[in-house]
Amino acid sequence: MISSWLFIILAVLATFAPSILATDYVVGDDKGWTINFDYQAWARGKMLFVGDNLVFNYPKGVHNVYKVNGTGFQECSAPLDSVPLTSGKDVINLATSGRKWYICGVSRHCLDAGQKLAITVFPSSFAPSPSPTSEKSDRKFSAPSPSPTWGYSN
Template sequence: MALVQFISAIVLAFVTLPSLARATTTHFVGDHYGWALNFDYAAWAKGRHFYVGDKLVFKYPRGYHNVYKVSGPEFNYCKVPQATEALTSGYDVIKLTSPGRKWYICGKAHGKHCQMGQKLFIFVKP
């Protein structure tokens, strides 16, 4: 009986430890450069791993930029969504709550900042 309990405990440890071992990560978008014009966010995101539970932090001077979470087509065309409010604090924290593709743009100047490259695409893993 003790052997069965011991084996059960080992199996439980192997099942639960991987989820406990991975701590959530806070990603400062653009690192020290922040959320700004003239930065390659595709290159910044390349090779990074984003997981459910992680956080994105968009840092920028308040009033100069904003952050919209958008759909793929809105991202591709730098279309500012009408039904969504922008994040505008200058220190916007977004918790990644679901896996899949995520798109973010700056909507200042009616999407011109996005057209100048201020846009981020990431893939969030479970």
């Protein structure tokens, strides 16, 4: 009887542990998703893992968020068939590892004002164990040297 309860408890913990350990990253911190902000500097030193969330905060109707590929990021262009996020509090769950790119598609915000973000998402198996004294939003580490088997591409 005790072993069946233990199994149930472990099964529940295994199901919910990734979401409990997930971190929400507010893109741009207090500045939010805006123009004339260095998002590459903001992302530098942050370790984002599968299961974490990006939160894009901005005044609704002023900006938007497109997920693009590396070429779209470099050229500040979204595919014609893609639909932007426009709520002003867009949450993107980082469900897979690898390189991710986001741009603002309003006017020339990306091209002229640098409103674009490139990140690398690491597999959740690389996530450090949380320490009792650390806050989830302060998770910053030096990136490990990528293994040749990761195969990330730009």
